[in-house]
């Protein structure tokens with residue numbers, strides 16, 4: 185029996201009971217504990233032959249890659265990863281099929297993003313797998329997140345919503361968009377995020393909300409709603425996105441809906457929302473970009489593979505998972521490999537620095553925001569520039585079998601996380617929410633603008649520009665509350681253009 189926990193990173197404003205922070209009602213949205221009694225467990229298995237080896241091999245690989253464009257990098261690394269996967273399966277297929285015939289393993293799902301696969305195993309099956317040549321690691325999958333909740337809208341949009349966003353028609357924007365200086369980017373550089381795809385990995389979406397429906401991604405190879413995997417990628421009807429945990433196209437699972445807030449929508453709107461439904465108020469950082477919803481915390485391999493193959497530029501994860509133990513290694517490897525495929529991974533810092541859910545350092549920041557180099561862990565401030573007490577602090581610690589750096593500096597940067605105007609289910613800006621769930625999407629929006637301005641910038645070049653342009657706040661220099669400082673879109677995009 186194992187207990188599995190997933191906690192999303194939003195502190196809700198003014199809707200349900202909770203601890204009060206500066207007059208803002210605070211509520212942590214999800215703390216599901218699911219128990220599994222069956223003897224069969226879901227595991228993920230690595231073959232020996234991985235693109236990246238232990239510890240520092242990610243940084244070494246970046247050095248080796250030298251001067252390459254992001255698109256060429258993606259093509260090259262994807263080909264390498266897929267070749268490794270093909271080769272290892274060819275070598276191991278016989279033994280795996282034998283275990284399947286004995287009923288010890290079942291439901292094998294291959295992953296190229298790490299050279300390996302997921303499968304369901306009995307206790308004996310796990311032992312038998314470990315005894316095979318060519319297998320290097322087996323992880324129990326966790327958390328096991330099973331979405332549930334009422335259906336909130338259509339599974340897909342039958343027709344495209346035309347974008348109402350036009351620079352000349354803007355009559356206002358909320359304070360957060362202004363503070364992070366997105367409107368200056370739109371006006372001075374004419375950059376609104378065009379050409380970029382931002383994946384929002386979250387829980388709970390309602391797709392027919394106008395400011396979001398206008399910029400939602402559609403997979404050109406897929407016909408929605410016909411129960412056929414038209415593009416042959418293994419996912420039926422993955423038209424706007426996919427729910428990899430439920431193995432279905434429908435993403436309308438408002439599991440962590442609270443009042444009129446829908447978590448995934450709030451995050452998506454900060455990145456790619458156009459005008460609020462009832463006004464000409466510009467509400468998103470990159471209203472010319474596209475966004476795609478995915479769910480899949482129990483199947484991060486599939487979700488990341490899907491994102492890469494759809495051409496994702498940013499991948500925002502506003503959730504936070506404690507106590508993963510060795511399984512952190514797996515997440516880190518998936519996201520390192522994903523970064524080498526040209527994707528920028530972002531996660532809010534978490535809300536565990538104060539109150540009844542506070543955690544000690546170095547576990548205040550959790551997975552995936554605790555992953556160095558491959559994930560930007562983002563903290564936040566409010567309108568007045570101060571850090572709310574809940575905002576999780578670094579450093580973190582890495583002492584797994586695979587990664588043994590000890591203390592690692594986190595968070596990486598700061599955006600906005602306190603009393604942020606957010607969309608309601610009709611797309612009006614009537615909600616107010618706080619939490620680092622919102623800090624990550626501000627960063628995704630900034631990076632979307634940077635990549636729209638200069639699409640071939642590599643993930644580590646983006647990181648380097650952010651570091652150069654961040655304004656130091658808090659303690660002088662890097663600090664464990666704000667990282668390298670507060671990032672603004674204007675300076676970051678300006679530097680991206682000049683790079």
Ligand SMILES: [Ca+2]
Nearest residue numbers: 413415417419
């Ligand atoms: Ca498909």
Ligand SMILES: [Ca+2]
Nearest residue numbers: 407412414421
């Ligand atoms: Ca289809």
Ligand SMILES: [Ca+2]
Nearest residue numbers: 657659660661
């Ligand atoms: Ca500082």
